[in-house]
Amino acid sequence: MPVYPGDPPVIVEPHATHGDDGYRVSRLGLGSHTGTHVDAPAHVDPAGATLDSFGPGDLRFTARVVDCRDVGAGEAIAPSVVDGLRGTGSRTDLDALVFRTGWADEWGTDRMLEHPFLAAETARLCADAGVAVATDALSPDPSDRETDHPAHRALLGAGLPIVENVCNLDALPDGSFELLAFPLRIDADGAPARVVARV
Numbered sequence: 001m002p003v004y005p006g007d008p009p010v011i012v013e014p015h016a017t018h019g020d021d022g023y024r025v026s027r028l029g030l031g032s033h034t035g036t037h038v039d040a041p042a043h044v045d046p047a048g049a050t051l052d053s054f055g056p057g058d059l060r061f062t063a064r065v066v067d068c069r070d071v072g073a074g075e076a077i078a079p080s081v082v083d084g085l086r087g088t089g090s091r092t093d094l095d096a097l098v099f100r101t102g103w104a105d106e107w108g109t110d111r112m113l114e115h116p117f118l119a120a121e122t123a124r125l126c127a128d129a130g131v132a133v134a135t136d137a138l139s140p141d142p143s144d145r146e147t148d149h150p151a152h153r154a155l156l157g158a159g160l161p162i163v164e165n166v167c168n169l170d171a172l173p174d175g176s177f178e179l180l181a182f183p184l185r186i187d188a189d190g191a192p193a194r195v196v197a198r199v
Contacts, residue, residue: 007031039162061096063179076119104136113144123151127158134163
C-alpha cells in the first residue's frame with residue numbers, strides 16, 4: 001500500500017495459519033496515518049488531543065462536497081471555494097467539507113504527491129467556522145515539498161479532525177449528507193478508518 005513519504009511501510013504477515021495452528025492470526029505493521037485515516041490534534045500539537053478522546057459522535061458530520069477537480073497539480077485551493085464560511089465565526093449548518101480533487105485516481109502513481117492542497121487562508125476559514133475537512137488527497141497541505149503544514153495547524157489547532165485519502169466521492173450527492181468516520185480508538189496522533197457517507 002502506498003504511504004506518505006517517510007512513513008512506515010504496511011506489513012501484513014501470518015502469525016498463525018489454519019494449516020499449522022488450526023486458526024488464522026495476522027501480524028500488522030503500519031503507521032498511524034496509513035490509507036484512509038483520521039488525524040487528531042496530537043499530530044501537530046504536542047499538547048493536542050489524541051484520537052481516543054474523540055467519541056463516535058465527534059466523528060459524525062453533516063457534510064458537503066466541494067468540487068475542486070479544476071485545480072491543477074500542486075496548486076492551492078483558493079479561499080473563494082469556501083466563501084460561504086467567511087465571517088461566520090461559528091458553526092454553520094455544516095460540520096465538514098469534503099474536498100474532491102480527483103486525486104484519489106492518482107493513488108499509487110508517480111503523481112500521487114502532486115495533489116492540490118488547501119491554501120492557508122482556505123484552511124483558516126474552515127477552522128474559524130468550526131468545519132472539519134476531508135480530502136481525497138494524501139494531505140490538505142502540499143506533500144511534494146517542505147512546508148510548515150498550515151492547513152494541519154489551523155484545523156487541528158482548532159480541535160477539528162482531518163480525514164485524508166477518502167475515495168468513491170463520485171457517489172456523493174450535490175447537497176448535504178451524513179459523513180461518519182470510524183478510526184481505531186487508540187491513544188495516538190491518528191489512525192486508519194472506515195469512512196462512510198449516509199445519503
